[in-house]
Amino acid sequence: MPTATATETLVEATATATAIPVPMAVIVNGEGIPLAFFEAEIERFKLAYQNMGEALPAEEEITQSVLNDLIDQLLLAQAAQQAGYVVDEQLIYERTLTLVNELGSEEALNQWMADNFYASEDFRYAMSLAIGSAWQRDTIINAVPSTAEQIHARQIFAFTQAGAETALKKLNAGTSFDDLAWQYNPETGGELGWFPRGYLTVPVVEEAAFNLAVGAHSDIIESELGYHIILVLEREAEQPLSADARRNMQLKALADWIKTQRAQSAIEILVK
Numbered sequence: 001m002p003t004a005t006a007t008e009t010l011v012e013a014t015a016t017a018t019a020i021p022v023p024m025a026v027i028v029n030g031e032g033i034p035l036a037f038f039e040a041e042i043e044r045f046k047l048a049y050q051n052m053g054e055a056l057p058a059e060e061e062i063t064q065s066v067l068n069d070l071i072d073q074l075l076l077a078q079a080a081q082q083a084g085y086v087v088d089e090q091l092i093y094e095r096t097l098t099l100v101n102e103l104g105s106e107e108a109l110n111q112w113m114a115d116n117f118y119a120s121e122d123f124r125y126a127m128s129l130a131i132g133s134a135w136q137r138d139t140i141i142n143a144v145p146s147t148a149e150q151i152h153a154r155q156i157f158a159f160t161q162a163g164a165e166t167a168l169k170k171l172n173a174g175t176s177f178d179d180l181a182w183q184y185n186p187e188t189g190g191e192l193g194w195f196p197r198g199y200l201t202v203p204v205v206e207e208a209a210f211n212l213a214v215g216a217h218s219d220i221i222e223s224e225l226g227y228h229i230i231l232v233l234e235r236e237a238e239q240p241l242s243a244d245a246r247r248n249m250q251l252k253a254l255a256d257w258i259k260t261q262r263a264q265s266a267i268e269i270l271v272k
Contacts, residue, residue, distance in 0.1 A: 026067060027268040028074045037125060038271065040117040041066050047116065067269065070129075075261045077132030085135050087128045095127055140257050141250035148196040148249070150239035151209045155190040156180050156229040164220045164227035177217060177231045194234075198252055199245050205230060 025038035045066050049056050056062065077087075100109050113123050154177065158164040167180050181190035192200070192209075200206040202223045209230050212218060217231040241249065 023270075025269075025271045026071060027266075027270065028071055029078060029265050029267075031074065031078065033070050033074060034125075035271065037122050038066065038070065040119075040122055041070065043117045063271065067271070071262070071267060072258050073129050073133040075258065075265060076134075076136040077129050079261070080132040080136040080139075083136070083139070085132065087131045091131060092124055092127050095131060137254060140254050144246060144250045144253050145241075146246060147238040147240050148245075149237050150194045150196050150235070150241075150245075151232055152194045152234035153192045153209045154181050154231050154233060155192055155205070156184045156231075157190060157226060158184055159226045161220070161222070161227055164229065168220055168229060171217065171229065181231075192230075194236075194239055194242070194245075196239075196241060196245055196249065199248055202228075 022032070023035040024032035025035045026033050042062060045062055046056055057065070081087075096109070100106050103109050103112060113120075118126065156164070156167045156171070156177070158167060163184070167184060171177060171180060178189070184190065195206065195209075197206065197210060200209075202225060204221055204223050205228050208218045208221050208228075209232055212230065212232040214232050214235050218229055221228040221230065
């Protein structure tokens, strides 16, 4: 009877090992996130809260938050790969070396990994996921232009409908908008500044402003905050965005991208 060679034995053992399925927490477009990695992420989430001295959310909330974050990261990393961005061993090595230099030694990095529930393979996986997702995220937010159609507006704001109706009567009778705005809002004079679509925290006010002609004022607009009368001072098709406005638009672009990708992707959650 022939005896199996060492090579044949190794091949057989390898085939047997690879046939054993690795438990997954979630599968996104056919690519799984290992259950062990997910469970370690749960521990890292809890550790972050403990380090900040904050009370932990409920277990269900923690699980959902970690799942959402990992799914979003994987969707971003998959898109980066499809775009041709390659996270190879050399890149992971270079990023790891940077961490070693920042922490002072390889021993310090190993201790940090142990303190944060990272096995060696988990750390490499986390690094790969982080690099790929960061590249795609930057691609999305950097595509947001630095200019946009914007409105410059002021408002007369009243907490009560009666107050707003009084202001509107005075305005229609010839009282200047400027005088009423300072009367009703002495801190700011009702100044709203320049803003693009999707920037104001009160959508009904923003919608009304973009539907007005320059120099025109609105009727009374009711919102969850109170009652508004809007005056459009200026309108520009390509007005430079403030840093805050552009950041807001970048966050919205990223959220919209993730929402679209989630809707188009096959996502199977395997943990409860």
